[in-house]
Amino acid sequence: MQTTKTAKIDLPRIGTTGLGALLVAGLTILAWWLTQRVYGLSLPGGIPGKALEYPIWAVLVGLLGNLALKLTQTHEKIKAGIQTELFLKTGLVLMGAGINLALMASTAVGATVQALIMIPSVFFFTYWLAGKFGLEDRLRAVMGTALSVCGVSAAIAAAGSVSARKEQVAYVIGLVILVALPLMLILPLLAGALGLSQVVAGAWFGGNIDTTAAVVGAGTLFGEQAQKIATIVKSAQNALIGVVAFLLAVYAATHGEDGKPGARPSPRMIWDRFPKFVLGFVAASILYTLGVIDGGKGTLIETIKNWAFMAAFVCMGLEFSVIEFKKMGWKPVAVFLLATLFNTLLALGVAYVIFTFLLPVAA
Secondary structure (H helix, E strand, C coil), rough: CCHHHHHHHHHHHHHHHHHHHHHHHHHHHHHHHHHHHHHHEEEEEEEHHHHCCCCHHHHHHHHHHHHHHHHCCCCHHHHHHHCCHHHHHHHHHHHHHCCHHHHHHCCHHHHHHHHHHHHHHHEEEEEEEHHHHHCHHHHHHHHHHHHHHHHHHHHHHHHHHHCCCHHHHHHHHHHHHHHHHHHHHHHHHHHHHHHHHHHHHHHHHHHHHHCCHHHHHHHHHHCHHHHHHHHHHHHHHHHHHHHHHHHHHHHHHEEECCCCCCCCCCCHHHHHHHHHHHHHHHHHHHHHHCCCCCCCCCHHHHHHHHHHHHHHHHHHHHHCCCCHHHHHHHHHHHHHHHHHHHHHHHHHHHHHHHHHCCCCCCC
C-alpha cells in the first residue's frame, strides 16, 4: 500500500516537471526566433543588430512567461521543470571547447598581461566598494567577477562557486547588459576624440566592455583592426573564467558567508563546494587546444552551447522574483556604475601602456 501511495504522489510531479520542461523549450524557441529577427536588422548609426545579444530576448521572454504563470497561479506547479543550473553549467562546459589556451599564451601575450592586471584590480576594487555599501558577500563576488572577467558568463561561473541566489545573478546580468550597450556606442567616440590607435582602442574595448557582442560591436564601429584586437583581449579574459571560479570556490569553502574565517576545511568540504562544471570547462579547453574537439564558431558544439545558454536565461526569467529584486535596492546599481567607471579608466591606461610601449602591435 505504501508503494502505491508513493506512486500516486510521484506521477503528478513527473507530469508537472514535463510540462515545465516543455514550457522552457517552447519559450527558448521563441527567444531564438526573436533573436534571429533582431540580428538581421541594422540599428541607427550602422550598429549591427547582433549588439542586442540573445540574453536580452531570452530573459524578456522568460519574464513574460513568469508573469503569465503568476497570473494563472500555475508557477509553483511547473517549477520543477525549470532547470536553470543544468543549462548554465552545460553551456559553460561547452564554452571551454572554443578557447585555445596554447594559442592565447603564444600569440596574445599583451592581451594576457592586460587580463592578468585588469581582473584582480577590478575584482578587488568592486568587492571592496560593494563592502563599503554593505552588500552581501555573494553578490559582491558575482558583481566583481562579472565586471573584471567577462560579464554574463563570469557572473554565472561565480554564482556557482559561491552559491549566489538566482535573483542576484539575474540582477547582475541585467546591469551588465544595460551598461554594455551604451558603452559600445560611447567608447568608440571617446577613442576617436582621444586619437587612440586601432590597437589601443581595441584593447581598451576588450578589457572594459563586459559582453562579447558589445566588444565586437565597439571594435566594428572603430575599425577592422580594433575589432580583431578587442576580440583577442576579451578572449584572454574569457580563458580565465575557470581560474577565478576555482579561487572563489576555495574562498567560499574556507570562509563563512559573512566573509570571516571559519573552520579549517577538509579536502572533502572543498570538493563538495567546488563547482564541478569548472573541471569540464578546463577539460574541454584542453581537448580543443589539442585538436581533439572543435567548439569554435559555426560548429555543432557552439550551437548547442548557445541553445543551452538561451534556455538558461529563459529559466532565469521564469524564476525571477520581483520581491527579491526590490530588496536589493539602489546600492548595487551605484556600486556597479562606480566600478564600471574605475574599470574604464584603468583599462584605458593599461591598454595604452602595454600596446604602445611594452608590447606594441604593428598597426
